[in-house]
Amino acid sequence: MEMAWVWTGMVTLSLVFGLLSGNLDAVANAALEGARSAIELSLSMAGILCLWSGVMEIMNACGLSAGLARLFRPLLRRLLPNACRDEETLAAVSANVSANLLGLGNAATPLGIRAARRMARGCGGVASNELCLLVVLNTASIQLLPATIASVRAAAGCAAPFDILPAVWLASALSVTAGLLAAWLLSHGRAER
Amino acid sequence: MNLSSLVIPVLLSAVAVYGLGKRVDVYGALTHGAEEGLTVLLRIVPALVGLLTAVSMFRASGAMEWLSALFAPALGLLGIPPETAPLMLVRPVSGNGALAVASDLMASHGPDSYVGRVAAVMLGSTETTFYTIAVYFGSAGIHKTRHTVPAALAADLTGFAAAALAVRLFFGGG
DSSP, rough: OHHHHHHHHHHHHHHHHHHHHHHHHHHHHHHHHHHHHHHHHHHHHHHHHHHHHHHHHHHHTTTHHHHHHHHHHHHHHHHOGGGGGGGHHHHHHHHHHHHHHHHHHHHHHHHHHHHHHHHHHTSSSSSOOHHHHHHHHHHHHOSSOOOOHHHHHHHTOOOTTTHHHHHHHHHHHHHHHHHHHHHHHHHHHHHOO | OOOOGGGHHHHHHHHHHHHHHHHHOHHHHHHHHHHHHHHHHHHHHHHHHHHHHHHHHHHHTHHHHHHHHHHHHHHHHTTTTTGGGHHHHHHTTOOOHHHHHHHHHHHHOOOTTTHHHHHHHHHOOOOOHHHHHHHHHHHTOOOOOOTTTHHHHHHHHHHHHHHHHHHHHHHOOO
């Protein structure tokens, strides 16, 4: 439901500001342009999505994802106890976390979606506490090597683009902790319906 | 050569070699998984159309500039440089937009300035929150997202404040 509020708020604010600033033509064009760019983005990520779903399938078939799952089980069992009871969900979450740490955002999304789809089965369109936690974990960045940002810094003429790493790690750790804490507090505040 | 260019090719070949060593039909598994990727894509498209339409309208309307000006004084209190307000507003909704705003900040303030560094750390310690939420819940068929949005935004806000804090801690300035 929150997304409904966010969406309505953004569209309505755009209308109001478009009227006030005389940008209404631009806003009207932007609406159509945005919808078009969604298809462009979908097409551009289609190949990557299929590729990493395929790699995940290979990893499942040859036992690599089971090994990965064993590695992450001690940590994930605490965060997502129900999801960890299902081997394949645990494998997908483990792969998702690994891809995030490696900074492979493009690979992390299909793997995380795989886990989310399994976790959402039989819940009638209502996100469980653990599914909320998985999504919050993915909205907070946990990458160890922010290669894209380093390349932007290098492009801006920075001599040591990776010198911000310790700062990125500290800020990431704090933001992930805050997200997990907020999810945990809110899930206890509101009963699961 | 960039070290990060090594990750993807090495990963792909390592998985394939290992799988073949285990006598797995690697190619068959790859195409089978890719087929599943397509069905996932079909469920993501509607969510993306909704989200990107609103984001694009919002950016074109000038609301972003107004909100940035509105938030600037409050940011000073949190120790966040007010110059980064547009970045903080774009970051949760558009990855490419945030990259563009951050490059702009680095170009105008210098990549090794306080503002330039904070912008880079902000970019590195947060994600495209609403895009992630739309894609995950869209593909999983979830309508009631419950406490996900407030919790994710709490993480973002902490990440922004922590970025400014961490840069002051490691590099001084501000």
